[in-house]
Amino acid sequence: MAPTTVATSQFPFLDLKAQYATIRAEITAxxxxxxxxxxxxxxxxxxxxxxxxxxxxxxxxxxxxxxxSDALLLALMALGIKPxxxxxAPPFTFVATIGAIERLGARTVFVDIDPGTFNVCxxxxxxxxxxxxxxxxxxxxxxxxxxxxxxMEAAGKYEVPVIEDAAQAIGARYKEKPVGSIGAxxxxxxxPSKNLGGAGDGGIVSxxxxxxxxxxxxxxxxxxxxxxxxxxxxxxxRLDALQAAILRVKAKYLDAWTEGRRRNxxxxxxxxxxxxxxxxxxxxTEPAGSRHVYNQFTIRVERREALRAHLQQDxxxxxxxxxxxxxxxxxxxxxxxxxxxxxxxxTAAREVLSFPNYPExxxxxxxxxxxxxxxxxxxxxxxAEKEK
Numbered sequence: 001m002a003p004t005t006v007a008t009s010q011f012p013f014l015d016l017k018a019q020y021a022t023i024r025a026e027i028t029a030x031x032x033x034x035x036x037x038x039x040x041x042x043x044x045x046x047x048x049x050x051x052x053x054x055x056x057x058x059x060x061x062x063x064x065x066x067x068x069s070d071a072l073l074l075a076l077m078a079l080g081i082k083p084x085x086x087x088x089a090p091p092f093t094f095v096a097t098i099g100a101i102e103r104l105g106a107r108t109v110f111v112d113i114d115p116g117t118f119n120v121c122x123x124x125x126x127x128x129x130x131x132x133x134x135x136x137x138x139x140x141x142x143x144x145x146x147x148x149x150x151x152m153e154a155a156g157k158y159e160v161p162v163i164e165d166a167a168q169a170i171g172a173r174y175k176e177k178p179v180g181s182i183g184a185x186x187x188x189x190x191x192p193s194k195n196l197g198g199a200g201d202g203g204i205v206s207x208x209x210x211x212x213x214x215x216x217x218x219x220x221x222x223x224x225x226x227x228x229x230x231x232x233x234x235x236x237x238r239l240d241a242l243q244a245a246i247l248r249v250k251a252k253y254l255d256a257w258t259e260g261r262r263r264n265x266x267x268x269x270x271x272x273x274x275x276x277x278x279x280x281x282x283x284x285t286e287p288a289g290s291r292h293v294y295n296q297f298t299i300r301v302e303r304r305e306a307l308r309a310h311l312q313q314d315x316x317x318x319x320x321x322x323x324x325x326x327x328x329x330x331x332x333x334x335x336x337x338x339x340x341x342x343x344x345x346x347t348a349a350r351e352v353l354s355f356p357n358y359p360e361x362x363x364x365x366x367x368x369x370x371x372x373x374x375x376x377x378x379x380x381x382x383x384a385e386k387e388k
Contacts, residue, residue: 015358077219110326112342134160143261
């Protein structure tokens with residue numbers, strides 16, 4: 001049998017070149033400004049970015065760091081998390097969430113997700129809190145806020161701090177408040193694929209607590225307030241001035257780009273409804289009181305691999321975030337979770353599929369995507385009828 005031919009993608013899953021083309025001159029000017037200053041680590045550009053992002057984060061204190069992964073690590077360090085402490089987190093997220101916990105010798109207590117939102121289930125968080133719990137990390141997955149009110153209530157009863165993993169959710173809101181401003185600390189990523197992405201790694205940590213802010217600022221610079229004097233055992237996690245300058249340009253467009261993603265999400269839902277596909281693809285929803293920013297537009301479908309292969313044949317790119325839940329990953333086998341222990345996360349890992357969603361995506365391109373999905377389900381229906 002001849003090998004199956006896969007069509008070349010009709011358009012990219014994420015078109016960063018299209019975004020860059022609209023701001024090329026501004027980016028070039030920003031980079032040149034830094035090169036001429038020869039100030040590359042922290043400094044005025046980073047300080048300006050931190051100040052400019054305070055309204056977006058809703059926090060009094062914002063500090064740049066080397067990555068979203070480091071933001072999580074710094075947050076845990078600032079709260080004094082130590083070996084043996086328990087930290088509650090979901091298994092359906094990027095590995096950095098759990099890696100930060102385990103790297104400090106703390107123990108992750110996995111809590112299953114809400115199958116409707118992919119975010120951690122608040123009721124299960126409340127049940128999981130014990131005297132050993134020293135932090136809770138809800139993840140605002142794909143750009144949708146976790147249901148924070150009941151999580152904050154449950155954590156507050158035991159005086160357990162909440163760290164918001166907002167790596168994918170800058171600009172998202174929960175009950176009119178920016179995510180990252182509700183818990184003790186907010187953690188953000190500027191990885192290039194994020195809604196506000198740099199030209200490399202970068203991140204920020206945010207807080208409204210002055211004591212935590214002081215710890216975060218010191219920890220990111222080897223634990224030093226004064227050169228060669230170390231108050232704490234910190235790490236090297238300083239944001240580059242080049243990244244800050246680029247992000248300052250992009251931050252001006254974040255609101256407009258976010259609205260573009262939201263329009264695309266609405267259009268996807270309209271098209272799925274037009275073709276009668278809503279119950280077959282289960283598109284993401286926006287719970288009342290939340291503002292979803294759609295870092296990913298993620299559906300869930302039982303025959304995911306077949307659908308993905310069909311779309312690939314038509315040259316339509318898709319991605320899977322995430323195919324393996326973290327509690328079943330080899331790296332965390334020592335935590336002794338077993339298949340079936342967190343069923344909603346495991347089912348999501350088998351069913352999720354993300355479609356292109358970026359501000360420059362056109363209505364015609366979305367029509368092509370949804371039409372191809374409709375053809376797949378049409379073929380499935382025909383096949384089912386023949387079997388009868």
